[in-house]
Amino acid sequence: MSEIHPHSVSVQYKGKDHSILPQFVRRFRGGWAARLLGVPAVLLLFVFPVAKLVWLSFQSDAGITLAHYRELIHQERFWITLQSTVTVVLGSTALSLLLGTVFAWFVAYTDIGRKRMLHPAILLCFILPSYVLTLSWSSFIGPQGWVSQLLQWINPGLTPWSMYSMGGIIFVMGIHHFPLVYMLTLDVFRKIPRDLEWAARAGGLGKFKTFCRITLPLALPGLTAGGLLVFLASLDNFGIPAFLGTPVNISVLSTLIYEEIVGFGPSAFARGASLSVLLGTAAVLGSLLQWMLLRKSHAPDAVQPDSVPRYSLGKFRKPVSAALWAFLLLITAVPVSSMISLSLKRAYGLGLTASNLTFDNYRYILFENPRVWTSIQNSLILSLVTMLVCLAAGSLFAYLRVRKPSPWTKAAEIAASVPYTLPGIVFALSMILVWMEPIPGWNPGIYGTMSILFIAYICRFLILQIRTGVTAFMQIDASIEEAARVSGAGIRRRWTAVLLPLVLPGLLTGGILVFLMSLTELTVSALLYASGSQTIGVTIFSFEQAGDTLYSTALSSLIVALIGAGGAVLLLIRKWNSRQGEGGHSHEY
């Protein structure tokens, strides 16, 4: 699943004490009510699941034990999996770093054309759910795909390499995550003062040496942070190795945990828990490292990004722009088109001729299989409710966090970031363990229904809303609220007339992000769904597992259309937001 890591949104808090808190907040502040409700809720939702998971991995009938870990160490399969995980994570991180840096450098420093359009095109790779991107590539390169046909045409003996391999996983993961590196490094590049580079050039260094000695060292913290972010995303990713690795016996940690749990049931919970502890630890360490790096690299925050091109490409401008565009088209648009063409086939294994074209697969998934409809409805309801709950609770918390920083809220924020920092599969397993029997002997009947998905989604994505909310509230100086208060506006009026109009676009951006993430979620749902609560991602995954590629590609093609619509809305809000930002001060009330 695509992840926009909370750590990529760096936030600093001003520790000023504003005494203009709205009344209810003041009543809550330090208030017993908030803590009485808040602390147990935070503990139950964010801390307890992880504690239970860790506990289970050390637990046996005979008390505390390392037996589960010992069992792992003796399994050849575990070591093979570990090796694959390291290879996949390192390989895809390297690829993402390379692509992300190259694109960021061109967009930040050169005068290539259509930068405004290039930006969303780069993000597209990341916005598409990983399993959709995977299906696109496997149908593009597969024996029925366009590449294969091209090669056949050149020479009947030629066949494309298989996407169902280590290389395939690394490649798709690399292109899926490179926009993360791009987003982080773009700003870093723009903030490097150009006078330093000029000085180096004036001192007689060549272009390349200047880059190596000036630009690269200054960009390094940003690059490392980007690398770590991709590292975390790769550890977390389940869709790509599940679609491309499982069919050919390549497991990574996330898919191994999944296989254990769905293949063996409760008897594998302890094994799954110990695997999860290992995977979770790696993710938490990565997050900590990243957080420390970002704190260190806050220094140049005062520097204004400088987006004036520094290098003119001259006569190369057109070819370079064309090359970048061609590459972007090749990694998304072309495979997606190939997937769509596959979804129009009558039977798998037939050539692509007019007589073999049909809309039957679409008819089947839309009209003949009620379960697909159920899954679309489920996903829509899930993402809508998750968005609304996160919008309300996340934004309110963000407000408290900004206006009234305290150790309590800080701790709560850290707790809320846990479900997102942990790889999805680990988080899902911890949810099963908690909600199956929260208290021994008591089964609330949440596991196996939609409820557990609601809880899981909200817990996992709340932090995204909190971070965007914090950023939105930070941009509004407390004096504005104060002015409204002094002018006699009551709390309701202060919110409706002053605060909300200013922060709503920012909050909605977060909300839409949560919505999109929930809509296409696969990892958590794959472990938690039951009959009647399947989601879109799970349905595509099930089709693919059962060999119904024609249906999985058809449904994926529909998702691409849905996401396109969602992305368009997001861009509109961004536009509206930037207009608001410009005219923010001349608002008339």
Next chain:
Amino acid sequence: MRTVKSGLILSALAAMLVFSGCSDKGQASQAQSGSGNGASISGKLSFYTSQPEEDATKLAAAFNQKYPGVDVAIFRSGTEEVTAKLQAEKQAGQIQADVLLLADSVTFESLKKQDLLQAYKSPELGEIPAELADPDGMYTGTKVMATVLATNTQKVKTAPTSWKVLTEAAAKDTGIMPSPLYSGAAAYNIGVLSRTDGFGWEFLQAVKDNGMAVIKGNGAVMKAVASGEKSYGMVVDFMVAREKAKGSPVELTYPEEGVPIITEPIGIMKDAKNTAAAQAFVDFVLSEDGQKLAAEIGYSPIRKGISAPQGLKSISEMKILSGDLAKLTDERESDKQKFIDMFGQ
């Protein structure tokens, strides 16, 4: 000037309060048991199966034509995953399934041992071969399905006659089979083959050494063979016949040594919330209409007097490889573990 609903703050506050209870809007509607008057059958029926998605959907639709009041909720995955799910639900305190239709009798034997099934002797049993139903009425076979050799006709010109081809140079790195960790049919086949004279674990090791790929389910095996990605597949017969009828370049062979067969039994869970609908469903599957539907979809029916679809052998024409049911049941988990160790899955 923009006005925002004044209720927003209150609802935000409410959300925060509710948040501690974390929204129960998602409560799936609790299944109601039969409507109570006994004559008309209605309510929710939770149907767990390992049949291909399309077939399960067709079956539910045909059942609904007869019993429009029943809302069939399907959960579909590989047999092994469905049973894992049942175990998880059992641990969570409530099994959600009412009716099960999974690959093989071994799976049902183990559920019967755990006392998760209830006995039901359908009035249709008279037309079903007695040896393909549980004597205690806990489960009944619904069709006959052999695991056969599928070949891609573009890659393999002369159809093989023996399972041994999978260990020979012809099939080097071009064979594919379903995983016993997912597919019940595959788990059954491994159990039978590893205990059959002339095969055993040695045969499986030789197959592995010959570069056999292991993929999740039978459907995926079929896809790989149909697309020419692989040339030889071990797969359930109906899929090959069906794919061949669609025009894919595939051929099916019943090897001379014999074939393991499974019967996709159906059974009712002990804690079924909607027993009336569950029994009606079992009756329908075993009835003449249900069996005709199965044949239409492309399965060899189990009911006497209904002929197998074109391209498939009926049970009387097959040479069957089988094993001791009790032993297969007891050792299913260790067989799976052995397979993991051997194939490094």
